[in-house]
Amino acid sequence: HLISLAAAALALALVTPAIAQQQGPSKAEQMIKYRQAGFGWLAYNIGPIGAMAKGTIPFDAKVVERNAATMAAIAPRLLEGFPEGSGSGARTEARPEIWTDMADFRAKMGDLERATADLAVASRSGDMKVIGPALGKVGGACKSCHDKFRKKD
Amino acid sequence: HLISLAAAALALALVTPAIAQQQGPSKAEQMIKYRQAGFGWLAYNIGPIGAMAKGTIPFDAKVVERNAATMAAIAPRLLEGFPEGSGSGARTEARPEIWTDMADFRAKMGDLERATADLAVASRSGDMKVIGPALGKVGGACKSCHDKFRKKD
Numbered sequence A, B: 001h002l003i004s005l006a007a008a009a010l011a012l013a014l015v016t017p018a019i020a021q022q023q024g025p026s027k028a029e030q031m032i033k034y035r036q037a038g039f040g041w042l043a044y045n046i047g048p049i050g051a052m053a054k055g056t057i058p059f060d061a062k063v064v065e066r067n068a069a070t071m072a073a074i075a076p077r078l079l080e081g082f083p084e085g086s087g088s089g090a091r092t093e094a095r096p097e098i099w100t101d102m103a104d105f106r107a108k109m110g111d112l113e114r115a116t117a118d119l120a121v122a123s124r125s126g127d128m129k130v131i132g133p134a135l136g137k138v139g140g141a142c143k144s145c146h147d148k149f150r151k152k153d
Helices: A002-015 A027-054 A061-077 A102-123 A128-149 B002-015 B027-054 B061-077 B102-123 B128-149
Strands: none
Touching (some): A027 A128, A027 B027, A061 B061, A102 A128, B027 B102
């Protein structure tokens, strides 16, 4: 047991991100990077599904299922990337309304979580007629939240 | 059907990352950012599990299970972040050996994938005596790959 704890401690030391070792970035900056990384993965994963829906790349059921599963795993973990005080500290498109209207932000994040879970289920159909509407709902959840809570370019 | 495709196309347009719209970063830079985002999420998620194993924060079975599940979802998606030609183009700790010895890199990524899957299973035990060794194996997979394929500071 002690050995396994020591192994775990060693494991932690080995993988602790450089970000922490440099004792540099603030907690706010770390959280901004964390959530941006998650949104980046969402975008990376939805991109090919959208392109397949549009017909610009060939339909590949395995890629849709794989990407949708990743999105469904990431979406529920985004809300924790917006703790109080993380509205500044690095370049961010987060609007202050996130923290002044957290109940609505939380609800919209819940919509995204459900939409990505539904897309993951739909993806298993292997049928773009089922996947398309589920994809549309994910896009709708993105847009609804961006409109209110993301800074315009 | 046409409406659902249109909705999907709209969804895609809405969520297409700013990164693509600016027609700025190279494909290599995009892949470097993608894989770094994934590793960042791994580190973010393993951190608390390691701290619980060390006893520096209280054991919370739900957090362990949640974080381990996220790690198991991300690990299998990292290899695609290392396409040929993505060894430079942005700040990266990736060593050229990744591409000159891809078979071994791929094998080590497979070790990580299996270790995170095993940790996700172990996490459901709610027992640190089961979780600790599984965590140690994840750390071992990280270290084994870092030793050979990541640049030293």
